[in-house]
Amino acid sequence: MTVTTRTVSANRDAVRARASALHPGAWWVWALALGVAASRTRNPLLLALLIGVSAYVVMACRTDAPWARSYGAFVKLGLLVLGIRLVFSLVFGTAIPGTHLLFRLPEVPLPDWARGIRLGGPVYLEEVLFSLHDGLRLATLLVCMGAANALADPSRLLKALPAALYEVGVAVVVATTFAPHLIADVLRLRAARRLRGRPDRGVRGLLQVGLPVLEGALERSVALAAAMDARGYGRTAAVPPAVRRTTAALTLGGLLGIAAGSYGLLSAVGGVYGLPLLLAGTAAALAGMWLGGRRTPRTRYRPERWGPRAWLVAGSGVAVAVLTVVAAAYDPSALDPPVTPPAAPVLPLWPAAAVLLGLLPAFLAPHVPAPTGKDRRP
Amino acid sequence: MIRFEEVSVTYEGTAGPAVRGLDFEIPEGELALLVGPSGVGKSTVLGAVNGLVPHFTGGTLRGRVTVAGRDTRTHRPRELADVVGTVGQDPAAHFVTETVEDELAYGMESLGLAPDVMRRRVEETLDLLGLADLRERPVATLSGGQRQRVAIGSVLTPHPRVLVLDEPTSALDPAAAEEVLSVLQRLVHDLGTTVLMAEHRLERVVHYADRVLLLPGPGEAPVVGAPAEVMAASPVFPPVVELGRLAGWSPLPLTVRDARRRADALRERLFDADDTPAPAPAAPAVTALPVLPAPEPERRRWWRPRRGPAEAPAADVTAGTVTAGGVTGARDGGSTAGAVAAAAPVPAVVDRLVVRRGAVEALRAVSLTVPPGETVALMGRNGAGKSTLLSALAGLVEPASGAVLVCGAVPHRTRPRDLVRRVGLVPQEPRDLLYADTVAAECAAADRDAGAEPGTCRALVTELLPGIADSTHPRDLSEGQRLTLALAVVLTARPPLLLLDEPTRGLDYAAKTRLVGHLRRLAGQGHAVVLATHDVELAAELAHRVVMLADGEVVADGPTAEVVLALPAYAPQVTKVLAPQRWLTVRQVREALA
Numbered sequence: 001m002t003v004t005t006r007t008v009s010a011n012r013d014a015v016r017a018r019a020s021a022l023h024p025g026a027w028w029v030w031a032l033a034l035g036v037a038a039s040r041t042r043n044p045l046l047l048a049l050l051i052g053v054s055a056y057v058v059m060a061c062r063t064d065a066p067w068a069r070s071y072g073a074f075v076k077l078g079l080l081v082l083g084i085r086l087v088f089s090l091v092f093g094t095a096i097p098g099t100h101l102l103f104r105l106p107e108v109p110l111p112d113w114a115r116g117i118r119l120g121g122p123v124y125l126e127e128v129l130f131s132l133h134d135g136l137r138l139a140t141l142l143v144c145m146g147a148a149n150a151l152a153d154p155s156r157l158l159k160a161l162p163a164a165l166y167e168v169g170v171a172v173v174v175a176t177t178f179a180p181h182l183i184a185d186v187l188r189l190r191a192a193r194r195l196r197g198r199p200d201r202g203v204r205g206l207l208q209v210g211l212p213v214l215e216g217a218l219e220r221s222v223a224l225a226a227a228m229d230a231r232g233y234g235r236t237a238a239v240p241p242a243v244r245r246t247t248a249a250l251t252l253g254g255l256l257g258i259a260a261g262s263y264g265l266l267s268a269v270g271g272v273y274g275l276p277l278l279l280a281g282t283a284a285a286l287a288g289m290w291l292g293g294r295r296t297p298r299t300r301y302r303p304e305r306w307g308p309r310a311w312l313v314a315g316s317g318v319a320v321a322v323l324t325v326v327a328a329a330y331d332p333s334a335l336d337p338p339v340t341p342p343a344a345p346v347l348p349l350w351p352a353a354a355v356l357l358g359l360l361p362a363f364l365a366p367h368v369p370a371p372t373g374k375d376r377r378p
Numbered sequence: 379m380i381r382f383e384e385v386s387v388t389y390e391g392t393a394g395p396a397v398r399g400l401d402f403e404i405p406e407g408e409l410a411l412l413v414g415p416s417g418v419g420k421s422t423v424l425g426a427v428n429g430l431v432p433h434f435t436g437g438t439l440r441g442r443v444t445v446a447g448r449d450t451r452t453h454r455p456r457e458l459a460d461v462v463g464t465v466g467q468d469p470a471a472h473f474v475t476e477t478v479e480d481e482l483a484y485g486m487e488s489l490g491l492a493p494d495v496m497r498r499r500v501e502e503t504l505d506l507l508g509l510a511d512l513r514e515r516p517v518a519t520l521s522g523g524q525r526q527r528v529a530i531g532s533v534l535t536p537h538p539r540v541l542v543l544d545e546p547t548s549a550l551d552p553a554a555a556e557e558v559l560s561v562l563q564r565l566v567h568d569l570g571t572t573v574l575m576a577e578h579r580l581e582r583v584v585h586y587a588d589r590v591l592l593l594p595g596p597g598e599a600p601v602v603g604a605p606a607e608v609m610a611a612s613p614v615f616p617p618v619v620e621l622g623r624l625a626g627w628s629p630l631p632l633t634v635r636d637a638r639r640r641a642d643a644l645r646e647r648l649f650d651a652d653d654t655p656a657p658a659p660a661a662p663a664v665t666a667l668p669v670l671p672a673p674e675p676e677r678r679r680w681w682r683p684r685r686g687p688a689e690a691p692a693a694d695v696t697a698g699t700v701t702a703g704g705v706t707g708a709r710d711g712g713s714t715a716g717a718v719a720a721a722a723p724v725p726a727v728v729d730r731l732v733v734r735r736g737a738v739e740a741l742r743a744v745s746l747t748v749p750p751g752e753t754v755a756l757m758g759r760n761g762a763g764k765s766t767l768l769s770a771l772a773g774l775v776e777p778a779s780g781a782v783l784v785c786g787a788v789p790h791r792t793r794p795r796d797l798v799r800r801v802g803l804v805p806q807e808p809r810d811l812l813y814a815d816t817v818a819a820e821c822a823a824a825d826r827d828a829g830a831e832p833g834t835c836r837a838l839v840t841e842l843l844p845g846i847a848d849s850t851h852p853r854d855l856s857e858g859q860r861l862t863l864a865l866a867v868v869l870t871a872r873p874p875l876l877l878l879d880e881p882t883r884g885l886d887y888a889a890k891t892r893l894v895g896h897l898r899r900l901a902g903q904g905h906a907v908v909l910a911t912h913d914v915e916l917a918a919e920l921a922h923r924v925v926m927l928a929d930g931e932v933v934a935d936g937p938t939a940e941v942v943l944a945l946p947a948y949a950p951q952v953t954k955v956l957a958p959q960r961w962l963t964v965r966q967v968r969e970a971l972a
Contacts, residue, residue, distance in 0.1 A: 153476065174474070180518075191774050192810040197798030197827040197871065212813055215853075223471035230428050231474070231533070232459030232488030297490030301483035302497065 024152030025160060026310035027361075030317030031148030034358055037324035038140040041335040042133040045347040046355060047140045053358040054147040060362040062150050074146020078139030085135030089127055091119060098124020100342060129339045156304065164292035167234060174224065181220065185213045237297040244295070251288030257281020309364055316360035323354035379540060379572040380404040380427055385441035387422050387431060396422045399599035400441070402591065406539070407570040409562065409586055411577065411605070413614055414593035415886045416856045420544075420576040421467075423593070427542050427574060428462040429455040446539055460489050463533030464542045467884070469525040469549075470517075478520070478528050479504075479513045485536045496535075503531045507561060521761035523554035530558060534565070541565070543575035547582050548883050551759045551912045552947045555582050562586070578886055581616035581915060581951050584609065585633040606630045614887050617915055618951040620964045624971070637955040644967075645956055651970035723786035725750055725875035725906035726771055726801075731780035733766050733930075740766040741930045743780065748906045750874060753897065755921035755938070756910040757948060763930040764910035765806065768877045771908065772803040785874055798828055802868035803877040804861065809852070811864045818848035820867060828871030838866040842896055858889030865896065876900060878909040882916050894919050918942065918950035918962040938962065 031054070038050050055071075062068040090105065101122055108119035158169035189209040193199070198208075228234075261278025327350060328335045334348035386398035397419035404410045412420050425431035429450040432439045443450045446461045463485070466472055475481045482503055486496045504510045507527045512520065517528060526549060533541065541562070547555035563586055565571040577583045584590070590608040592601040601608055606629045609619045618637050622630040625644045631637035726748040733741040741763045748754050756764040769775045770782050773789030782789055785800040792800070805811065814820040821835035828834070839846060843862045852860060861881060868876065878897075882890050897920055901907055911917055917924055917938060924941040926934035926948075934941050939960050942949045952961050961967050 170474070189810055192805060194774065194794045195772060195798070195803050195805065195811060196824070196867070197794045199794055208813060212810075220471055223466065223468065224474070226430055226434050226455075227464075227466065227472040228474055229434060229455045230430060230459060230462070230464045231485045232456050232536075233474075235456045235459065235488055235490075237490070298487055299490050299493060299496065301480065301487055301493065301500070 021304060022152075022313060023160075023304040023306045023310040024157040025306065026313040027152035028148045028157065029314035030358070030361060031144045031151070033314075033317030033321035034147070035141050035144040036321040037355065037358075038137055038144060040324050040328045041351070042137055043335050043337055043345055043348070043351075044133055044136055045345050046335065046351060047133075047136045049347075049352055049355050050140050050358070051143050053355060054144055056359060057362045058147050058150050068150045071143075071146045071150035074142050074149065077146075078142040081142060082132075082135035082139045085131050085138065086128070089131035090123055093118045093121060093123075094127040094130060096124070096127045096130045096339060098122075098126040098340070100125035102128065125342050126339045129342055133337075133339070160303070162289055162293055164289045164296065166296060166298055170228075170233065178217065178221075182213060182217055185216050189213055235297060236295050239295050243291060247288050247291040247295075249288075250284045250291065254281045254283070254285025254288055257284060312364050313361040316357050316364075320355055320358045323357070324351060327351040327354065379406040379408075379446060380410075380574060381442075381444045382423075382426070383442040383444075385426065385439065385443055387419070387426065387437055387439050389435070389437040394597050396437075396596075397593070397600075398597055400426075402600065402602045404572060404574060404589065406572055407566060408588040409566045409573045409575075410589045410591060411575060411580075411583060411587035412591045412593070413577070413580060413584075413608075413612065415595070415614060415888060416578075416858060416884070418593040418596050418598075420593060423591075424464070424542050424544050424574065424576055426450065427540065428464045429453060429458050430464075456488075459485065459538075460536055461538055462540045462542060463536065463538035465526075465529045465533055465544065465546060467544045467548075469529035472529045472532070473517045473525075476516050476518075477513075478509060478515050478517060481517055481528055481532045482509075482535050485532060489536050491536070499535045499537070503535050506534070506564075507531045508557070522549045523551060523760040526550055526554070526558060530561070537569075539570075539572060541571055541573045541575075543573065545577055545884065546575055547577060548579060549760075549880075549912075551757075552582075552914060554760060555579075555912075556947075559583060559586055578614075578884065579616075579913070580614060581618065584616055584619075605632050616951065617964050618955060621952055621955060621967065624964060624968055634951055634954045637951075641955050645959060648956065648959060648961070648967065648970055723783070724748070725785055726908065727781075727783040728767070728771070729781045729783075731767075731770060731782055732778045733763075733770055733775055734778045735766070735775075739778075739930055741770070744927075744930070744932055746925060746932070746935070748875065748908060750904045750906050751901055752923060753901045753907040753909070753921050755917035755924045756908060756927060757912070757914075757917060757924055758927035758933075760912075762927040764927055765879055766930075767927070768803060768879050768908065768910055771875065771877055772801055773797055774803075795827070795829070798868075798871040798873060800873055801875040801877065802871060802873040804864050804868055804879065804881060806879040806883070808861045808864035811867055812852040812860070815851055816848060817846055817850050817852065817863065820852060820863065821870075824867040824870040830870050830872075835866055835870040838869055839863060842866050842892075856889075857884035858886070858893070861885070861889075861893070862896075865893075869900070874905060876905050876907045878907070878911075880911055881909060882911065882913045890916065914942065914948050914950045915963075917948075918953070919965070924948075 034050055034054055038047060041047060058071050062071070102125050104122045105120035107121040110117060110119060158173055186209060189212055193209065257277050258281035261274055261276075261281050264272075264274025264277055266274075324335070327348070331348065334346070335351060337343070337345050381403045382400040385400040386395040388395040400423065412423060414420055422431055425435060426439065426443050427445060427450075429443075431437065433450075433454050439451075445458060448458060448461065450458065473481055474484050479500060482500045483496055486499065491499075504513055507530065509524070509527060509531060512524060512528070517525065520528060526546060530541075530543070530546065543562075546558055546562075550558060559582065562573055562575075566573055575583070584605055587605050590603065590605045590612075592608050592612050592614075594601065594613060601611070609615050609630050609632065610623075610628075612619075615623075616632075618632065618634060619630055621644075622637060622640075625640075627637075627640050631640060724747060726746065728744055728746040731741055731744045732739060744763075744767060746754075746767075756767060758764055766775065770777060771784060771789060773784075773792060773794075776790045784792075784797075787796070787800055789797060789801060812820055814823055817839065818836070821839060822832070824830075824835040825832050836848075839862075842865065843859055846855070846859065846863075852863060855863060865878075876897075881893060885893065894916070897907055897909075907920075909916075909920070921938045923936065924934070924938045925932055926941060926945070934944065939953075939962060942953060942962070943957070943960065946954070949957075950962055952963055952967065956967070961970075
């Protein structure tokens with residue numbers, strides 16, 4: 001405090017970082033839209049382009065926060081999925097007719113009742129190609145999810161929930177931090193095993209620390225619950241009984257309406273009353289939720305605003321999705337190239353240009369400076 | 379402000395009440411200190427103030443507790459959240475959100491304060507606690523002292539009228555502790571906040587207190603009064619009070635300043651005595667320790683390349699034995715150079731060690747040699763690299779460059795089974811070392827792990843910790859007992875090098891005295907002891923040598939007296955009172971007077 005000037009100047013970056021942070025919803029819309037685009041194509045070049053776009057934006061915009069490291073984990077998960085998809089198609093075969101025999105796996109004869117299932121046997125180039133393309137599509141979807149996770153703090157997204165759902169949101173956030181804590185505990189206790197002169201590797205080492213880890217996790221949860229209670233979690237404001245009853249009636253009635261309406265829509269009999277009932281039910285439930293929010297006196301600290309940048313980021317993603325969907329309808333063979341006969345994939349020009357629109361956030365979104373690491377005690 | 383009327387608390391399944399006969403009032407704007415040995419129910423009293431006892435913990439509370447006129451029987455903790463702010467012993471367990479700034483705002487959000495008020499108070503609190511540079515940091519990445527400050531800040535923002543703190547400074551280095559305490563004092567003075575805190579390290583806090591509540595023993599009635607009065611008869615007291623009692627000063631001084639003003643006569647009496655503190659360790663009985671076979675390299679998985687032999691190259695071993703002083707000879711202080719000539723390899727040689735944690739260099743070119751029988755205290759700020767150095771010696775982290783030799787073996791490449799006979803580490807949380815569900819099972823496992831005679835560990839436990847039943851669950855032991863059990867487990871393998879990380883956290887003075895006794899005896903038997911600690915009084919009692927770390931570098935290394943005299947923040951109270959004479963502990967003064 002004595003060296004105010006330095007504190008303030010060092011501080012300005014951090015203040016700006018938070019003030020200009022993009023609404024997490026924008027990132028999720030962008031990433032989900034890229035995912036939609038990925039789900040519409042099996043063209044490996046387009047898919048690779050999508051992955052490249054998401055990776056570039058993540059590298060350009062992510063912060064130093066722990067959740068920002070999740071992108072790498074999702075990429076690995078995507079590779080795993082791709083591998084599993086490939087192995088399955090090799091072992092079980094696919095419905096793709098093939099002519100280019102690659103090699104022949106030993107076939108396991110199956111009894112009559114399992115007809116239609118094949119184990120091993122000939123492997124054709126076409127089915128390998130098909131499963132590669134299909135696996136890549138799944139992997140791309142996962143990578144897009146990873147991008148959303150890396151760019152937007154999931155707990156900030158939950159902050160945007162309506163007040164009535166806030167407490168559920170906190171419970172979810174606390175639950176999501178449970179796993180990282182658990183992993184940290186396992187690592188610490190395995191290190192401690194070494195101090196006892198036991199090997200710190202291997203499955204046995206993992207099993208023996210299981211109980212202490214769970215005990216520790218339970219204790220921490222209880223301590224956290226106590227701390228949250230003491231800090232006012234779950235405080236309720238006094239609301240008149242009439243409002244309370246109205247809330248209950250609206251919510252309950254709304255849910256019943258939604259249930260009956262959806263039944264009506266899906267079944268053949270209630271085609272007439274289905275839709276209106278569903279709409280009325282939704283409206284009642286929303287009103288109930290809004291009223292229920294009055295029971296929680298909570299306020300929000302510096303909620304992210306949905307500004308023009310958020311519109312542009314979300315919009316760029318949506319544009320990619322829409323253009324890809326249109327392209328898929330217009331020229332299906334370019335986006336889903338046939339594998340029979342096998343041919344090198346061709347990059348369709350216009351859909352590729354559309355995918356490149358997804359790069360926009362890398363230039364639009366504010367560059368977030370890394371949080372200053374030094375603790376400069378004044 | 380806080381009023382206890384004939385309060386007693388009984389937990390389920392226990393014979394007697396945990397606390398009884400609590401009848402006192404703490405007026406607004408006072409700083410009250412709750413003291414007493416471990417296990418007398420201090421945490422229960424603190425919990426009763428914010429209503430967690432009995433609403434959250436269960437049990438029966440008789441009598442009445444009122445805070446700011448609200449009865450805790452009819453008000454649940456969340457309904458007291460706007461008047462009472464509580465920080466528990468472990469600040470990490472207190473955090474709900476992920477970043478510092480959100481954490482500071484959380485309490486206010488729950489209370490429904492207006493956004494502009496919240497914004498103002500967050501900025502104010504960031505400045506008050508010096509947290510402004512950390513505002514965007516995830517709480518998981520903070521150091522111990524930073525966490526403590528964030529936890530205090532997070533309960534300050536709703537402007538509670540009462541603050542309840544359980545051991546707010548025990549995890550902090552002296553400077554950070556001073557900072558937290560001065561913030562508390564500012565709150566008491568400027569805002570009229572009422573503070574009730576429990577703390578074992580009385581030397582840090584007792585002079586800030588307006589009133590002391592002493593719980594002398596489990597289930598005994600509390601003593602409430604002015605600090606000096608209560609300290610006169612208290613079973614727990616800081617060194618300055620002990621010195622005052624020894625010198626017969628009345629009223630008892632609570633601060634170094636008061637004591638210094640009365641210390642003239644004492645200084646004169648001590649004038650002729652030999653004030654050379656921290657005698658060099660006696661020639662160690664190295665023979666008492668087993669001769670170690672050469673370690674086998676750790677078995678690696680076939681896909682991992684072997685990183686080299688576990689046994690250091692012969693030249694290195696010689697360097698470790700014969701020229702042990704040579705590595706850090708200049709800093710060795712000459713105190714032990716003669717003692718090292720024995721044939722056994724030196725317990726610990728660290729040579730230009732660099733350890734990286736991520737992109738950060740946790741240790742930079744640290745060199746250190748610990749001969750047998752010497753006790754070294756590692757001191758320095760939170761996050762200075764003390765624990766990392768201990769981890770490197772115990773083989774838990776791999777050096778980026780430089781060398782570590784523990785009794786001639788490279789710790790991170792030695793098989794754990796061989797390593798335990800060379801080095802033992804009692805971690806910051808001794809519970810991490812204990813897996814079994816009874817003391818007896820723990821001891822049996824320790825014998826097996828160490829390859830010792832069955833019954834070795836149990837004999838150690840009986841010696842260090844008399845009166846512990848075989849069937850006790852380690853979780854039910856007190857903090858000090860658990861530490862001693864972990865110490866016994868580690869000592870079962872009789873490692874020549876013993877490492878302790880922050881051993882006095884949560885220990886009362888009696889437990890600390892016992893620990894000092896054990897460690898001194900071990901050093902006498904030839905064990906080299908390295909302890910990382912913030913507790914300057916412990917270092918003064920125990921250490922022959924103090925190594926000061928800052929930002930991963932050694933900034934001071936020398937005999938305890940020289941180092942602590944040069945650094946006022948790290949000087950023990952007795953030294954400050956009797957300067958320029960060079961006394962470190964009350965024990966030395968008592969022996970000199972006798």
